Amino acid sequence: MFDDSIILSVENLSVGYEKPLVSNLRFFVREGDCLGIVGPNGAGKSTLVRTLLGLIPPLSGSVSFLGEKMEEVKPEKRIRLGYVPQRTTVDLSFPVNLRDVIYVSLVNKLRLNMLSSSTLDDVIRSVLNRFGFDDPNTPLRKLSGGQLQRLLIARAFVNEPILTIMDEPTSNLDPAFTERFYEILAQEKEKGNAFILVSHDVEGISRIVNKCLTISFEGWELKDHA
Numbered sequence: 002m003f004d005d006s007i008i009l010s011v012e013n014l015s016v017g018y019e020k021p022l023v024s025n026l027r028f029f030v031r032e033g034d035c036l037g038i039v040g041p042n043g044a045g046k047s048t049l050v051r052t053l054l055g056l057i058p059p060l061s062g063s064v065s066f067l068g069e070k071m072e073e074v075k076p077e078k079r080i081r082l083g084y085v086p087q088r089t090t091v092d093l094s095f096p097v098n099l100r101d102v103i104y105v106s107l108v109n110k111l112r113l114n115m116l117s118s119s120t121l122d123d124v125i126r127s128v129l130n131r132f133g134f135d136d137p138n139t140p141l142r143k144l145s146g147g148q149l150q151r152l153l154i155a156r157a158f159v160n161e162p163i164l165t166i167m168d169e170p171t172s173n174l175d176p177a178f179t180e181r182f183y184e185i186l187a188q189e190k191e192k193g194n195a196f197i198l199v200s201h202d203v204e205g206i207s208r209i210v211n212k213c214l215t216i217s218f219e220g221w222e223l224k225d226h227a
């Protein structure tokens with residue numbers, strides 16, 4: 002019988018390009034879980050994350066989200082999966098502001114009638130405030146690298162995802178906002194939302210993760226974290 006506390010289920014998954022980087026991976030992410038993924042440069046962490054999200058096909062095995070195979074997940078359900086990429090190719094000279102960036106993430110929700118246009122501006126302002134921005138009209142080109150990282154996190158959170166997968170989310174954040182970031186994750190975990198965090202900051206994430214997956218060139222190891 003399907004265990005409905007399971008959000009993400011990974012079965013016998015092998016990921017890579019021609020040859021596997023990680024083989025026969027099995028794990029679950031349940032409500033309120035925070036799974037850390039650590040390992041050396043080039044081991045395959047980002048490749049794994051992109052495969053979990055369905056952006057790269059698995060070499061073998063499967064990934065299921067809320068009981069459905071990732072490739073079959075419908076848009077209404079897919080909205081509940083957030084992603085913060087490691088690097089962004091956003092062209093900062095492009096004439097858009099913070100509001101526009103958040104708005105783009107809400108388009109599907111509006112289209113599916115899961116959000117009313119009368120509350121749109123409040124939703125955008127509220128998520129921007131939570132991530133330390135006062136003015137939604139600030140142009141993107143005025144953001145520093147760390148502020149852009151905060152905006153990408155805000156963009157992932159605006160749809161209130163049940164699972165957010167983040168690839169090195171704190172790499173550009175200053176200590177004060179890193180602290181705030183972990184507080185926000187703790188609040189979200191309390192609500193039952195789950196996270197997957199790829200990070201080189203093993204000590205930093207150790208305060209929030211309850212499971213840790215180590216990927217190396219020799220293989221993988223999954224451990225519970227007290």
Ligand SMILES: Nc1ncnc2c1ncn2[C@@H]1O[C@H](COP(=O)(O)OP(=O)(O)OP(=O)(O)O)[C@@H](O)[C@H]1O
Nearest residue numbers: 018019022040041042043044045046047048049087
């Ligand atoms: N599109 C691609 N095609 C072929 N090989 C790739 C591609 N993207 C990454 N690789 C290779 O796959 C390997 C794993 O890369 P990946 O980015 O998953 O590592 P990582 O563990 O996330 O590293 P880092 O800690 O440096 O971010 C590397 O050898 C990389 O060169």
